[in-house]
Amino acid sequence: MKLIGLDIGTTSLCGVVVDTQTSAIVDQKTRSNDASVAGEGHAYLQDASRIFSIVQDIVQELLGRHRDVAAVCVSGQMHGVLYLDKDGRPVSPLFTWLDGRGNLHCDGKRTYRDAFAGLTGYEVPTGYGLLTHFVNVQKGEVPSDAAALCTIADYVTAKLANIAHPVTEPTLAASLGVFDLVKSRFDEEALLRAGIRPMMLPTVVPSCTVVGHMDDGVQVVTGVGDNQASHIGSVQSLADTLLVNVGTGAQLSLMVHEHVSVPGFETRPFPGNRYLLVSATLGGGKSYALVESFFRQVLELCGVATQEPQYGAMDHLLAKASQENLRNDSRQRSGSGAAPGALVHTTLTVSPQFYGTREDPSSRGAITNISEDNFTPLDLMVGVLDGIAIELHQYVKALPGTLQMNIKHLVGAGNAIRKNVYLASIVQDIFGRSLLVPRHREEAAVGAALCAGVGVGAYESFNEAAADVIDYALPS
Structure with missing residues (x-):
């Protein structure tokens, strides 16, 4: 079978096709991420709908050349957050990991980051999604019709899989912050102390879970953080x-x-x-x-x-x-x-x-x-x-x-x-x-493709997948 791995980077978007029969990366498509939008001085925003449009073009082009694709998985820039309405439509821009408003002072003495840590007990770096959400809550800037929040990879995954409420997995959920790694869930009690409603959070499922299908039947696997995807793909x-x-x-x-x-x-x-x-x-x-x-x-x-x-x-x-x-x-x-x-x-x-x-x-x-x-x-x-x-x-x-x-x-x-x-x-x-x-250059996209393969049973493990596809060279 063939697998598509997608990577949503801050400056570029890429899709690769991995052929499990030939153990090779047989196709690749890269596009610039031109979705940046203006924001206040310490904000760094992108248009989520524009990002999905570019992803959709990449996927359709790859599917046009490879009809035997079994599954797709999305790797995405971590930590960023956007808001969706009850139908899964974006009602805000993507606040990326570069958003710096957590370092601003909220009461003349403390920064938003310090205030959030005091309320939750979690030291969350500036740029992490739930700290960004906390800033928006404190400033009254959460959209009135926001029903859920999620990462950009979760949003694109939901759109591809034709589901309304976003589904995430531990690598992306933890990138938002206030996530219990051992119990593999958000610490809802800590978030409530910070005035954050748990009902806004995406549903957490195990990594490499099939969450839906594209219109043409291609299986869609949960997204994966670009850090972990790059590791898997390298x-x-x-x-x-x-x-x-x-x-x-x-x-x-x-x-x-x-x-x-x-x-x-x-x-x-x-x-x-x-x-x-x-x-x-x-x-x-x-x-x-x-x-x-x-x-x-x-x-x-x-x-x-x-x-x-x-x-x-x-x-x-x-x-x-x-x-x-x-x-x-x-x-x-x-x-x-x-x-x-x-x-x-x-x-x-x-x-x-x-x-x-x-x-x-x-x-x-x-x-x-x-x-x-x-x-x-x-x-x-x-x-x-x-x-x-x-x-x-x-x-x-x-x-x-x-x-x-x-x-x-x-x-x-x-x-x-x-x-x-x-x-x-x-x-x-x-x-x-x-x-x-690695001889290939798009490590995160390749890692996402291997996650898709593990999710649909093309590989029994990541070690098997990596040994099958990854090849090395000395720097030259």
Whole structure:
């Protein structure tokens, strides 16, 4: 059979087709997410109906080329929330995970985030859906005809499955906040203390449950969080692989069999009654993009105004410096494996927390140990890339020894890893392991397709599905 996996990202939407007979990804369609709409200063909104329209176009195009599709599953950007009426129609925009209003002060002293934590007993990061809903409740901005709230993946799943009330599963439900991971349900008593009515919540069912059918009979499986979907779509051996995903932000994720709490990590549900330890930074590729933007501003200062990205020039400078290191036989870091050239060193120290951290949004980055020898564009670039990898590795060092010893493989994913070979080499070097990168690029969409396959019995387990479809390459 064939399976469709969909991924609703913040900036793009993608659909892939996996053929279980040939164990291959046989088709793919990607569209820009042009659904952004204007909002107040700290809001980040998208048009949910526009998103579904794009998804519908992708699905119909893929079905037009593949008539033997058995099931579809939607992966979606986590944490965001939208409101639906009693018939399942959107009555609000999607408040995405980038919505920052939880950090605003609600009474002159406390932020909405602090007030919500005091009422519920849950520390919920800004951008998580139920904190966003709390802000809307406090400000009187919940639509009068709102009958339910849900994530964007839940909404699209309900529309595809022709059901009115949204159905969710643990990975997406937990991304809204105030979710009991052990009991696998929302903590309704805590929400009532915050003035949130449980009747607004989506129905929670097990992951990979068939919730309905499309008009042409294709089975629709519950959605899945894009974090978990990316892990499933990237990792062959779930039990002993650490995934480093660097895109706009950066994440580490490690699947564990039992519920554990580790400082610096969030414990999230994982399909199959497992859990995913996740640490996330807000910088990642976004921090390196800040350097590129700085260089363009310098060009403008010199009278060369341009909107052309300068990553090509930056890559050229890194490659040139690497080749000079090789020619000079300068000192090289150990364990760099398949690095394309000698890693360039800098004595500049960069903490790339330019956008704060999830734990402390007010935290800021720093550039230290500046001297006349290292105050150069190259040192700034290398310092930021080093800082991205080092910040992630600090979380690994905080893992209990038993979990660290269990890690046998390191997998890299995300556009920043794929597009910046030098970053991949630095990650490989600092983590001290060869970095494997999936040959396919749309990890979350592939993970969603594998969830669809498990949901309809095409695969007995995720390990079987991953071994069947995922293939690796060294960074090149």
